[in-house]
Amino acid sequence: xxxxxxxxxxxxxxxxxxxxxxxxxxxxxxxxxxxxxxxxxxxxxxxxxxxxxxxxxxxxxxxxxxxxxxxxxxxxxxxxxxxxxxxxxxxxxxxxxxxxxxxxxxxxxxxxxxxxxxxxxxxxxxxxxxxxxxxxxxxxxxxxxxxxxxxxxxxxxxxxxxxxxxxxxxxxxxxxxxxxxxxxxxxxxxxxxxxxxxxxxxxxxxxxxxxxxxxxxxxxxxxxxxxxxxxxxxxxxxxxxxxxxxxxxxxxxxxxxxxxxxxxxxxxxxxxxxxxxxxxxxxxxxxxxxxxxxxxxxxxxxxxxxxxxxxxxxxxxxxxxxxxxxxxxxxxxxxxxxxxxxxxxxxxxxxxxxxxxxxxxxxxxxxxxxxxxxxxxxxxxxxxxxxxxxxxxxxxxxxxxxxxxxxxxxxxxxxxxxxxxx
Numbered sequence: 106x107x108x109x110x111x112x113x114x115x116x117x118x119x120x121x122x123x124x125x126x127x128x129x130x131x132x133x134x135x136x137x138x139x140x141x142x143x144x145x146x147x148x149x150x151x152x153x154x155x156x157x158x159x160x161x162x163x164x165x166x167x168x169x170x171x172x173x174x175x176x177x178x179x180x181x182x183x184x185x186x187x188x189x190x191x192x193x194x195x196x197x198x199x200x201x202x203x204x205x206x207x208x209x210x211x212x213x214x215x216x217x218x219x220x221x222x223x224x225x226x227x228x229x230x231x232x233x234x235x236x237x238x239x240x241x242x243x244x245x246x247x248x249x250x251x252x253x254x255x256x257x258x259x260x261x262x263x264x265x266x267x268x269x270x271x272x273x274x275x276x277x278x279x280x281x282x283x284x285x286x287x288x289x290x291x292x293x294x295x296x297x298x299x300x301x302x303x304x305x306x307x308x309x310x311x312x313x314x315x316x317x318x319x320x321x322x323x324x325x326x327x328x329x330x331x332x333x334x335x336x337x338x339x340x341x342x343x344x345x346x347x348x349x350x351x352x353x354x355x356x357x358x359x360x361x362x363x364x365x366x367x368x369x370x371x372x373x374x375x376x377x378x379x380x381x382x383x384x385x386x387x388x389x390x391x392x393x394x395x396x397x398x399x400x401x402x403x404x405x406x407x408x409x410x411x412x413x414x415x416x417x418x419x420x421x422x423x424x425x426x427x428x429x430x431x432x433x434x435x436x437x438x439x440x441x442x443x444x445x446x447x448x449x450x451x452x453x454x455x456x457x458x459x460x461x462x463x464x465x466x467x468x469x470x471x472x473x474x475x476x477x478x479x480x481x482x483x484x485x486x487x488x489x490x491x492x493x494x495x496x497x498x499x500x501x502x503x504x505x506x507x508x509x510x511x512x513x514x515x516x517x518x519x520x521x522x523x524x525x526x527x
Contacts, residue, residue: 112208116140117140120409123414129176141182148234181203189368228262258296259280264356267359278443309454371400377400378400384416437456439454444488451522
């Protein structure tokens with residue numbers, strides 16, 4: 106290792122930035138940091154759910170050069186075309202070669218709608234801001250049709266290999282509220298289908314029950330264990346023989362790795378195989394894969410933060426042994442707020458991997474009082490607070506989890522969960 110170790114972080118999303126800012130926060134100038142990303146700004150993707158309902162996109166983008174410069178982190182814009190695990194180097198599309206003492210591969214996930222025949226051609230998908238704006242135009246057309254008295258059918262579809270359908274649930278609930286406020290809900294039939302054996306299956310029975318109650322109260326027709334077989338122009342056919350018609354089909358496609366890491370161990374969907382506690386790539390102790398690029402089965406922003414924190418702390422113990430008294434390993438405790446426009450549901454869910462394909466994760470057996478779910482209009486304030494807090498931290502080049510601001514935010518969330526969740 107050089108006198109001052111060099112860490113190359115690849116990826117400008119939640120996991121990449123949290124790792125880079127976390128390392129600078131923990132190690133100060135004891136480490137050289139470089140970050141490569143395929144775009145020059147960070148997108149706060151969880152809040153793109155508001156775009157179909159008239160939300161503004163600009164505040165969701167955070168330009169990267171300024172906060173990285175402020176924290177003395179070199180920035181390189183470009184897509185990774187090659188990884189050399191032996192040399193601990195990555196090459197970008199413009200030929201730039203970055204070599205370090207450690208690599209952090211946080212390049213995230215991508216969507217594969219083409220895995221389901223007809224899905225890409227006939228469905229509105231949610232992933233990018235562009236797709237969210239397109240969905241917003243479809244919702245406006247839906248509204249216009251309903252205002253003329255024409256009944257409409259909206260079908261929401263979660264296909265196999267989707268790794269976190271939470272945003273699609275949010276959009277379904279938000280659409281219901283949006284239509285009710287326009288007095289058009291009786292003219293629009295909403296149907297939900299998911300391949301899973303329960304609603305948001307990984308989050309266990311409490312969240313399933315919340316969704317089940319909300320669907321019943323809102324008149325949303327819900328179906329679990331509904332595995333899509335093929336999508337046609339105005340209908341979806343399922344493996345059990347069911348056929349469901351639609352005027353608008355909205356889906357969250359299957360996930361796959363955003364980068365093909367041929368040189369490194371990966372699963373059947375391209376996600377890098379890692380050690381659970383440290384997120385080190387198996388067989389390559391100087392390479393880490395936090396967030397969606399790694400093989401943890403649930404893909405979610407809060408879990409990406411926790412993985413990035415574990416990476417930063419583990420690297421800290423390698424670079425400066427003894428600096429941290431007890432580095433924290435990755436403990437998968439998901440925390441999320443599910444928006445409904447009229448209220449929101451908070452969930453704090455300790456998770457564990459099952460080692461089997463279905464379901465690959467479940468509520469941890471020892472979750473006890475840490476497993477909390479609750480619904481209230483006040484949780485909308487919690488979601489808005491997180492939507493303000495994170496951009497402020499990243500604009501300042503600070504990690505999401507770090508220092509007194511996070512301690513205050515965590516204290517507030519825990520206080521709300523004690524009162525509003527059980």
